[in-house]
Amino acid sequence: xxxxxxxxxxxxxxxxxxxxxxxxxxxxxxxxxxxxxxxxxxxxxxxxxxxxxxxxxxxxxxxxxxxxxxxxxxxxxxxxxxxxxxxxxxxxxxxxxxxxxxxxxxxxxxxxxxxxxxxxxxxxxxxxxxxxxxxxxxxxxxxxxxxxxxxxxxxxxxxxxxxxxxxxxxxxxxxxxxxxxxxxxxxxxxxxxxxxxxxxxxxxxxxxxxxxxxxxxxxxxxxxxxxxxxxxxxxxxxxxxxxxxxxxxxxxxxxxxxxxxxxxxxxxxxxxxxxxxxxxxxxxxxxxxxxxxxxxxxxxxxxxxxxxxxxxxxxxxxxxxxxxxxxx
Amino acid sequence: xxxxxxxxxxxxxxxxxxxxxxxxxxxxxxxxxxxxxxxxxxxxxxxxxxxxxxxxxxxxxxxxxxxxxxxxxxxxxxxxxxxxxxxxxxxxxxxxxxxxxxxxxxxxxxxxxxxxxxxxxxxxxxxxxxxxxxxxxxxxxxxxxxxxxxxxxxxxxxxxxxxxxxxxxxxxxxxxxxxxxxxxxxxxxxxxxxxxxxxxxxxxxxxxxxxxxxxxxxxxxxxxxxxxxxxxxxxxxxxxxxxxxxxxxxxxxxxxxxxxxxxxxxxxxxxxxxxxxxxxxxxxxxxxxxxxxxxxxxxxxxxxxxxxxxxxxxxxxxxxxxxxxxxxxxxxxxxxxxxxxxxxxxxxxxxxxxxxxxxxxxxxxxxxxxxxxxxxxxxxxxxxxxxxxxxxxxxxxxxxxxxxxxxxxxxxxxxxxxxxxxxxxxxxxxxxxxxxxxxxxxxxxxxxxxxxxxxxxxxxxxxxxxxxxx
Numbered sequence: 017x018x019x020x021x022x023x024x025x026x027x028x029x030x031x032x033x034x035x036x037x038x039x040x041x042x043x044x045x046x047x048x049x050x051x052x053x054x055x056x057x058x059x060x061x062x063x064x065x066x067x068x069x070x071x072x073x074x075x076x077x078x079x080x081x082x083x084x085x086x087x088x089x090x091x092x093x094x095x096x097x098x099x100x101x102x103x104x105x106x107x108x109x110x111x112x113x114x115x116x117x118x119x120x121x122x123x124x125x126x127x128x129x130x131x132x133x134x135x136x137x138x139x140x141x142x143x144x145x146x147x148x149x150x151x152x153x154x155x156x157x158x159x160x161x162x163x164x165x166x167x168x169x170x171x172x173x174x175x176x177x178x179x180x181x182x183x184x185x186x187x188x189x190x191x192x193x194x195x196x197x198x199x200x201x202x203x204x205x206x207x208x209x210x211x212x213x214x215x216x217x218x219x220x221x222x223x224x225x226x227x228x229x230x231x232x233x234x235x236x237x238x239x240x241x242x243x244x245x246x247x248x249x250x251x252x253x254x255x256x257x258x259x260x261x262x263x264x265x266x267x268x269x270x271x272x273x274x275x276x277x278x279x280x281x282x283x284x285x286x287x288x289x290x291x292x293x294x295x296x297x298x299x300x301x302x303x304x305x306x307x308x309x310x311x312x313x314x315x316x317x318x319x320x321x322x323x324x325x326x327x328x329x330x331x332x333x334x335x336x337x338x339x340x341x342x343x344x
Numbered sequence: 345x346x347x348x349x350x351x352x353x354x355x356x357x358x359x360x361x362x363x364x365x366x367x368x369x370x371x372x373x374x375x376x377x378x379x380x381x382x383x384x385x386x387x388x389x390x391x392x393x394x395x396x397x398x399x400x401x402x403x404x405x406x407x408x409x410x411x412x413x414x415x416x417x418x419x420x421x422x423x424x425x426x427x428x429x430x431x432x433x434x435x436x437x438x439x440x441x442x443x444x445x446x447x448x449x450x451x452x453x454x455x456x457x458x459x460x461x462x463x464x465x466x467x468x469x470x471x472x473x474x475x476x477x478x479x480x481x482x483x484x485x486x487x488x489x490x491x492x493x494x495x496x497x498x499x500x501x502x503x504x505x506x507x508x509x510x511x512x513x514x515x516x517x518x519x520x521x522x523x524x525x526x527x528x529x530x531x532x533x534x535x536x537x538x539x540x541x542x543x544x545x546x547x548x549x550x551x552x553x554x555x556x557x558x559x560x561x562x563x564x565x566x567x568x569x570x571x572x573x574x575x576x577x578x579x580x581x582x583x584x585x586x587x588x589x590x591x592x593x594x595x596x597x598x599x600x601x602x603x604x605x606x607x608x609x610x611x612x613x614x615x616x617x618x619x620x621x622x623x624x625x626x627x628x629x630x631x632x633x634x635x636x637x638x639x640x641x642x643x644x645x646x647x648x649x650x651x652x653x654x655x656x657x658x659x660x661x662x663x664x665x666x667x668x669x670x671x672x673x674x675x676x677x678x679x680x681x682x683x684x685x686x687x688x689x690x691x692x693x694x695x696x697x698x699x700x701x702x703x704x705x706x707x708x709x710x711x712x713x714x715x716x717x718x719x720x721x722x723x724x725x726x727x728x729x730x731x732x733x734x735x736x737x738x739x740x741x742x743x744x745x746x747x748x749x750x751x752x753x754x755x756x757x758x759x760x761x762x763x764x765x766x767x768x769x770x771x772x773x774x775x776x777x778x779x780x781x782x783x784x785x786x787x788x789x790x791x792x793x794x795x796x797x798x799x800x801x802x803x804x805x806x807x808x809x810x811x812x813x814x
Contacts, residue, residue, distance in 0.1 A: 020526035031795050038799060171391075175350045184350065190803035193750075 035185065042183035042192065047204045049188075049195040050145075053100065055207040056082065056218050057145045060099050063216075064113035071095035073123040073343075076111055076251070078102050079220055080267035081127035083320040087215035089330045091343060096216030099147075101138035104128060104248035109152050112254060120258035123342065125333075126251070127265050129319075130285045130307065131231040133240045133248065136167045143180040144187065153177055156243075163242035219323055221316025228318025230273040238284025249292060256298040263342055264289070264303040268321060268329055274309030282307065302340060308332075345390045347590045348543060359383040359500075360597055364524045377495045377518055380598075384500040388464070395462045398437075403497040405433055406472035407490060410479040414486040427480040431473065438469050446665040464504035466662055470629055472497050475511035477633055484512040492518040499600070501591040505584070507605040507625040514600065522599025527780070534776040535593030537794040538765060542586035544801040545758040550579040552804070553745035558714060561724055565733035568740060569724050570707075576714050577707045581609065582762075584623070603628075608766050613698035614690075615679045615705060626662070630655045649684070653677040663713075668721055672712040679705045751804070758797065 046054060063069050072093035075085045079100035087094035097114060099106060111124075142148065148156070157177070160168030179187050211218050255262050269277070286305040293303050314325030321329060337343065345351050359380075366376040389396040409430035413423045445459045475493070478484040487493035496515045502508070557564055557572035564572075588605035595602045609621035619627050635655045641648040653674065660673020683690065690698065711728075715721035743749050768775040779790050 021524065024526060024529060027791075031791055034792075034795055034799055172349070172351075179350050184802070185799055186350075186802040188803070189799070193803075 038185045038189065038192075039183045041197065042185070042188040045198060045201075046145075047208070048198040048201040049192045050200065050204070051191065052200075052204060052207050053141070054145055055204050056099055056211060057147050058204075059208055059211050059216070060097055060110055061147060063095075063097055064110055064117060068118070069095045069097070069114075070118045071121055073125065074111075074114070074121045075125050075127065075216065076107050077125075077127035077267075078107075078129055078132050080129045080320060081125075082216070082218050083220040083316070084127065084267050084326050084329045085125070085333065086217050086326050086330045088217075089327060090334050091337075094215065096214075096218075098127070098216070100218065100220060101141050103132045103136055103138070103244050104251050105136070105156055105244060106142055106147060108247045108251040108254065109148055111251060115254070115258055120255075120260055123261045123263070124255050125263045125265055126255075127267050128248070129231070129267055130238075130281070131235060133244050133285070133288070134235055134238065135231070136165070136241055136244060139167050140176075143177055146180060146183075150181065159246060160243055163246065165241060165243045168243060217326070219316060219326070220320035221318075222322055223316050224322065225313035226270060226315040226318050227272040227312045228270075229276050230269050230319050232269065232281060233273050233276045233278075235281045236278045237280050238288060240284075240288065245288070249295070252292065252298060252301070253296075256296075256301070259299050261300040261342070262298065262302070263337065264301065265333060266304055266307045268308040268310040268314075268325065270312045270315045270318065271309055272312055273318070274307075277307075302342065304336075345387050347587065347594075348540065351390070355383075355387065356594060356597070363522070363598055367521055367523055373519065373521055374489065374491055376522075377489075377491045380500075380518075381491060381495045381498060384495065384498040384503060387500040388498065388503055391463055392460075398462050398465065399468060399498055399503075402434060402437070402469055402472050403494050405430060406475050406497065407487065407493045409476050410486050410493075413476075413479050423480060427476055430476045434469050434473055434476075438465060441465055443665045467506045467508055468497060468503055470508045470626070470662075471502065471506075471511075473633070474509070474629065475515070478510065478512050484515070487511075487515055488519050499595070501594040501598075501600075502602065505587045505591070506623075507588055507591065507603050508629055509603060509625065510628075513603060517600050520599070525599070528599065529597050530780055531776050532593040532596030534779055535596065536590050537593075537791070537798070538776065539586045539589030539591075539593060540798050541758070541761070541794055542582040542589065544804065545797050546755065546762060547579050547582035547586060548801060548804040549747060549751055549755045549758070550575050550582065552747055552751070554579055554714070556746035561720065561727075565736040565740075566728040566731045567733055567736045570728050570732075571740070573710050573714060573724075574703075574707050577703065577710050578610075580710070580713070581606070581622075608770050610703055611699065611766070611770060612702055613695050615676070615683050615702055618702050618706060619676070619680070626659065630659055634658060649681045652680050656680070667718050668712045668715055671718070671721075672709050675709045675712065679709070754797075754800065761793070761797070 042049075047058060073087075073091055073095075075081055075087065075090075075094070075096040075098050077098040079098070079102075081098035082096060082100050085096055085098075087096050097110060099110065102110070107128075115121075143153070156168060157173065159165075185192075252262065252264075285307075289303060289305045293301065308329070310321065310325060310328065314321050314328060316322030316325070345355060363376055363379055363383075366379055367373070370376060385396050385399070388399055409426055412426050417423055417426065441459060441461050442465075475484070475487075475497075479486060487496065493515065495518050496509075496511065499509075499514070502514075554572045554576045557568050561569060585606040592602045592604070603625050605624050607621045607624065609618050612618045612621050635651050638651045638654060639647055640651060654677075656673045656677030657670060658673070659676070660670040663669040663673070693701075711725050712718075712721050715724060743752055745752070747755065765775050768778050772778045779787060782790075
């Protein structure tokens with residue numbers, strides 16, 4: 017009987033070999049098979065885990081922050097650590113890790129798209145990229161249960177989180193096939209170098225204009241996610257606790273979206289930011305709540321400014337920050 | 345919890361290992377039944393905690409009814425009343441969850457009831473009813489304990505999509521000890537692997553092509569719709585047979601023998617034979633508890649045909665609260681009646697032609713089964729007959745069915761494996777046992793073939809099993 021049990025175990029192990037090989041490949045070669053979206057997460061992951069940057073000023077935020085601010089044009093010793101697809105949830109942990117490994121910066125500019133306070137639309141991507149540690153994911157999950165979040169704490173999430181963590185083929189094999197396992201390495205490495213060269217800036221849309229409407233237009237009211245707000249406030253507290261001079265800015269939207277956005281949504285959003293500002297005494301914090309509206313031709317897609325738009329936005333931001341003595 | 349989920353991959357080994365430990369160490373067999381019962385409720389309530397209450401109610405009602413009929417009341421008329429009352433209660437529950445939403449929406453669209461159909465309810469209510477019927481008919485004894493009955497009524501491998509087991513077959517197995525048995529577990533694992541193969545390699549891939557054509561049914565030719573529906577016939581077989589096969593393999597690992605639910609239905613040469621090989625346990629249920637009590641074939645030819653029609657109409661209703669399912673059931677009954685009427689003519693047909701006709705008639709009924717509503721079914725059937733577009737037979741590339749070259753070739757390889765496995769099954773009666781008895785290199789070649797083909801398919805948008813909705 018004992019021999020039979022061992023035989024079953026042995027056979028099970030032997031049959032698991034192809035599965036284990038695939039999981040190991042998925043774990044070891046993400047830059048070789050994942051799409052370029054992964055590159056900025058990888059870059060950020062490396063930034064957070066090693067004292068590579070140690071910048072005086074960092075940009076924190078989502079894809080709009082990533083694509084709107086050119087650090088080289090803003091101020092010396094500035095690095096854009098924003099991540100496309102991130103919400104304040106991921107950026108809280110990214111900033112925490114950054115501070116742990118690089119030390120606290122003197123200044124931080126925080127920029128999130130207003131709709132990211134409402135929709136957690138990229139959570140599967142965050143899990144897919146394995147950006148967060150198990151402890152961090154567990155913390156977010158339990159907070160999601162508390163806040164009743166339907167994305168983070170939805171049914172079957174634990175199994176999914178485990179599948180991503182174990183790099184199971186059910187989650188990764190499709191992209192591995194598509195890339196023929198290593199076919200994206202050169203492209204991804206080039207992208208990685210370009211992000212580093214641009215001090216963390218990354219272009220999302222490269223068109224010479226776009227008149228499509230952005231996500232905010234589809235929200236009639238500021239129907240925020242309790243989980244995101246919790247992490248947004250936690251992020252500001254983290255910066256304040258580390259004596260970081262914080263400036264909260266708003267990313268631009270195109271004219272088409274500016275014309276269509278609901279006033280009630282804008283009122284709700286700025287009302288929330290006012291509440292956050294007055295909520296407690298931060299170390300140093302300046303906040304702009306007005307959402308800038310730029311001409312359509314400065315947009316590379318309906319959501320993000322193109323490089324020309326980034327230059328305009330960065331220029332205006334620099335002028336404003338200089339006028340209020342942000343760097344002093 | 346889906347069979348094709350990571351949760352189940354953890355759940356099953358934990359349940360099996362502890363079950364064998366309890367079977368080996370615990371003095372009373374009840375302890376292992378309690379463990380199975382707890383595991384089954386966890387499995388069911390993992391989808392929604394409230395479902396547990398419903399399952400417990402069904403268990404209590406059917407057990408109580410059986411107890412009263414066997415131990416308390418001896419008068420036949422009273423026993424019949426209790427049996428009928430139980431049927432009304434349990435079928436009423438099923439009817440409520442399946443039809444109340446539809447009926448209320450017919451009365452008032454604004455205030456229609458939003459009732460969630462608890463997954464598996466049609467299956468476990470029918471399985472519990474077998475206990476009531478068999479006690480009433482005196483075919484089985486009452487369960488030795490409430491625990492073993494509750495474990496039978498909620499047995500997780502069959503809970504969500506069958507096979508619908510008769511109490512006289514499955515219930516006594518809960519009073520047997522099941523120890524670790526390498527040969528049996530290996531056999532169960534081979535069956536499970538084949539079940540996963542059917543679902544992931546075949547059903548999930550075919551679904552891509554079928555969904556693509558059905559989602560664009562207004563823009564494609566009648567030929568393409570017919571092709572998609574033929575593929576859907578194969579898809580639904582692979583999907584449902586996979587669930588049954590995994591369930592049978594899972595139960596076998598634990599030491600339980602379940603009834604076969606599919607035995608090569610596409611090799612049959614008549615509709616009547618087809619239904620004896622397709623969803624066998626449901627069709628047996630209707631045969632034993634509806635068709636035979638209605639008189640079966642004992643009351644003349646006309647009455648026999650009427651009984652067939654009633655049984656298949658009820659089978660359609662069992663599938664869902666939609667007119668398409670009811671019409672599908674009626675049509676399936678009508679095909680059998682027509683087939684019986686032309687029997688003298690049919691016997692001159694070669695067997696291959698009869699097999700082909702059987703498949704095509706089943707496929708025709710699938711137009712109703714697959715369509716979202718009667719209007720869509722009407723349009724699709726209309727297009728097949730009026731806009732067939734023979735030229736599109738030559739112009740439609742199989743690689744344009746949403747699968748691409750790689751997945752299409754993968755699917756073809758899968759179909760070849762399916763045919764070989766089914767032919768072995770047809771010849772030996774048990775392909776898994778045949779494979780297990782081969783020499784090591786052949787056996788291991790099959791194991792690795794399964795592992796590699798399944799692994800190569802796990803990222804093909806694994807879907808829920810089709811029969812979960814019923």
